[in-house]
Amino acid sequence: MRPGTTDRAVAAAYSLGWTLVRHLPERTGQWAFTRIADHAWRRRLGGVRQLEANLRRLLGPDATPAELRALSRASMRSYLRYWYELFRLPSMDRDELLDRTRSSGIEALEAHLEAGRGVVAALPHMGNWDHAGAWIALRGTPLTTVAERLRPESLFRRFTAVREQLGMEVLPLSGGAGHTVGTLARRLRAGGLVCLLADRDLTAQGVEVTLFGERARMPAGPAALALATGAALMPVSLWFDGPHWGIRVHEEIAPPSQGDRAARIRAMTQELACVFEQEIAAHPEDWHMMQPVFTADLAGPAGGASR
Template sequence: MGDRTAAAAYAAGWRLVRELPEAPGRAAFRAMADRAWRARGPGVSRLEANLRRVAGPGATAAQLRALSRAGMRSYMRYYYEMFRLPAMDAATVLGRTRSEGVDVLEAHLAAGRGVVAALPHMGNWDHAGAWIAMRGTPLTTVAERLRPESVFERFTAVRTGLGMEVLPLEPGQGNGAVTGTLARRLRSGGLVCLLADRDLTEGGIGVRFFGEDARMPAGPAALAERTGAALMPVSLWYEGAEWRIRVHDEVPVPDLPDRRARVAAMTQRMAGVFEGAIADHPEDWHMLQRVFTADLDGPPPGPDALGPAVPGASPGGRSGVR
């Protein structure tokens, strides 16, 4: 899809989704998910390759295909709700959200201690950001600056309008200024929300994840270790018409003499929390990209091996540091 076509498609999505009644809008996005799933393009192939690790070796091909179909429906639900979110009032967002553990997170902030909320690509993280902002807690996050620029700017404007501070990450460049800003927000007792289940840099931390080697970003643990902020994994999933949010227990800084070892141990602990959350709600893990080390250097799986060419990251950039 060319930049101009992508920009037009996203602009139409934001406009039409707000104009359509909710029921036919959701049905349309569900139909798009099913069409994409049946096309068996590289996006679904990668999703199924990742879900194969979650489901384990005992899962049949039919079970895996059913899981990836549910995953695509959940993924397109994210897009539908992202487009519609600016038109949702606070009563709807707050009333349809069920959470646990947020009281501990908010207690840290009330006491002046910063929090790094680390999230996997689950459920609807934009909704979660809007939800906590509506509860009176501003947050800072980041988004990779991707093309087309107009779509990135629209995503950023939407997130900013929902109460989020969005710092742009420049792909392929150093982002020391962004890291410095995040550290300042945390030292001043702020909330920083970062997507953290896939590394996009050469500086990721090796972890064991669903019994295999994978790499996850060092940023969340490094920021918490450096600033004294609490590192709190957060999982998101859907339950019928409701959004579910769980803030997990803080990942403590281990008593190790080497900073690198401390960050690595914290990242592995975070990966273990993600693993349990994803295993409980695998259909809501929207991972259409390579995450396991064994996949990083190989070709994408073919349709015979697995099973819509849906972009892994929106042109506006997913919010969160990877």
């Protein structure tokens, strides 16, 4: 199949999802997406092999193949729940979205913003990060985020439009004429909220950290932005709790008082990794990491991830 044909097929599939899901009874939609998750898991389609390679680090060397497969199945179901909810979010009832959210620590984040201090909220690929953005926007706090540019361009524009409809300002990770990093810094210096997924380095210029006892790479951006602008760097963890969404805003990661800029960024990013490690371990099935994170995997494919 030609690349252009593939792009059109992908865009059509997502468009169908946005069109159909909002009209399905919730129970029917949940059932359908669970079946899709199980099919991908059984066939090890898409990123399932890499997901299992990542989850193996979390479980440790003593985990059995059966334990790993059980966790990867639960994680795939959680991941497809994210997609199902993303398709529903634009038409979801405002009160339902607020009522089904269980949060802690949000008051500290909002206190910084009310005092005119910007906040960098750093999130792992857990739970439903689009719901979290919509939820805080509904609480009256606008936010700015960054999205990886997708192919085809029409699909990227559709995702951007949906997130903007939910109350987010979306900047492209690359190819944007507005100089994304500069725009983020301006938002923070103006006392705004910037939300960034922060457990996978997309730039090949990230920071090496220790995660689950192994070397991994995480983006330097969240710590660098906080350090440059004086914004508070606050980790945020997300998970599913039955029909509810869990959100926890953690205490600010303060910049070290000593060291050069690079050393301070490394230290802050390592602290971020420690928080992520703790929260992923508490909700392992809700970590949707389908791409390489650990340094050993970045040199090539995950290989025996499914063994």
